[in-house]
Amino acid sequence: MAGEGGGQRPDAAAQGWFERARRWCLRARGTPGYERHTLLLVLKSTLAATLSWVVSYYVLDAPSPAFAPFSAVLIMQVTVYQSVLQSLRYLAAVAAGVAMVAALGFLGGPDLLTFALVALVGLSIGRWPALGAQGSQVATAAFFAFSTYAAATTATEKVTQLGQILLLVLIGCGIGVVVNVTVAPPMRYRSAEYGIRSLSTALGELVSDMYPVLREGELDEERCRQWRRRAEQTGGLITQAREGFRTAEESLYFNPRRLLRRHRGRASFDGYGAVAAALERSLYQVASLTRSLHQWHEGEGDRHDDRAFLLGYADFLESLAQIAQVLGGLDEDSLAEQSRQLCHLADEAQGRCRDVTGTADRAGLPLADPARPYGVLVVESTRLMEEFQHACDVLQRHVGQEA
Incomplete structure (x- = not known):
């Protein structure tokens, strides 16, 4: 009782x-x-x-x-x-x-x-x-x-x-x-990994919510407002990731454990730092993309959406979500296998990115019209692909240096 x-x-x-x-x-x-x-x-x-x-x-x-x-x-x-x-x-x-x-x-x-x-x-x-x-x-x-x-x-x-x-x-x-x-000198490699995971998870979850809506053609102002709000709230995650990377990098200085083979020092943090920076820029670019979609739906007038273009863009975002998922599980002990997987996914994403640009050209979409989102979508798809490809290339070089 x-x-x-x-x-x-x-x-x-x-x-x-x-x-x-x-x-x-x-x-x-x-x-x-x-x-x-x-x-x-x-x-x-x-x-x-x-x-x-x-x-x-x-x-x-x-x-x-x-x-x-x-x-x-x-x-x-x-x-x-x-x-x-x-x-x-x-x-x-x-x-x-x-x-x-x-x-x-x-x-x-x-x-x-x-x-x-x-x-x-x-x-x-x-x-x-x-x-x-x-x-x-x-x-x-x-x-x-x-x-x-x-x-x-x-x-x-x-x-x-x-x-x-x-x-x-x-x-x-x-x-x-x-x-x-x-006595067990602290080696905070995992802090860098945790920062990358938090950024990639936030990015992956956001684009994972976006591509099914684009694929089904159910884009509306409320969804765009939610995406924009979520994208704008990632600033805190970026700050935390930077702090985690700084702590991880500092853990090398004067630390005898850096002499061990699995902790090679600068190569690891150069790679992780480049990946984290690419993810930061990708989050800013996705935020720009969501702002464009939201502003488009805040306007008035007829919208003749190109169905093939939106379907292709959904496929591209899905491929980015798959890359972000792999980055979200980044682990130095499994980096070689993850690097190969990322390179394969990056090749697929590159193809889908080219399809987006090609579809926009063939359909004659108004890419220069600031009132329509197509131009921003095409530009951001290219930029996002460049950032993810850069992250994959950096990790691949890091694996080669550790081999």
Whole structure:
């Protein structure tokens, strides 16, 4: 029986929590996705923090040992490159904060006015763009350093305590970087693949909805409006794909795993980058196509649609949907087979693209009339085919380089 307030029984709630945790762990163990990356990051951060605590507390017997593990966790990033970059910025921020406290403290003493001046200068330095996300650490380090400075009784102790803060931060950053480099260094090839998959899936789903309507001759304003809206909403996917590609590319820098054969480095990302760029341009071209169709149906007047032309265009879009489907399952481990399949599909699409242009010429369609969509359809079919052919050629060259 459920609780009187309609709430879930405690044992049922606990069972549901354990079941969700079990599924999460199974996903982390089974596939190299978000769950596994998160688990690795947590375990590596724990290891780095523990090692830093051992060095700062047991070896150095520092009065403020927490600086080291805090620094180690702070710079544990998703890529080795980011760990190195953020550790350098963090060290610079802490050094600026500590040096400022030392200078102002010895000039003005540990009083309230000096603290206010420390806060003002620290927050101002933190706005320096070169420090990036670590800019706020200037003021944070300055506040901790000021409290340490104020608690010290002699000038020698003050200098020693401030220097020890820098040493602990250096130890934490060093251990964090070493752990990130040596313990399962993150290699985010899949981020590039995921970006390509999201773009190709969005493109494939859109043209898959379009070609049956064109084939059946059921084109109407409402459908065109929906297609245009969907095409215009792909900007977020493009941004995410670019970010995923950037993360994947960064994962190469300073990463020892790039020496392994399956991770050849620049060739992979040159290929993936070219494919992603081609898909981005294709989405923009499909958006132009949907705008033309929508504006056409917003107008008035008789429309003498050429049935053969629309049928041929539907066949062309269907061939693009098939290519997008293959790209949507892009996997480096199966790239050779996928490349051959893409080349075959690209040849078919090329033939259908030529049929579209030939049909338009034979029918004498008003390609130069801006009020009719035929000219835009012909132009965009050629451009779309060029982009997809380029993507297929790039992948084929990449496979040849990896062979």
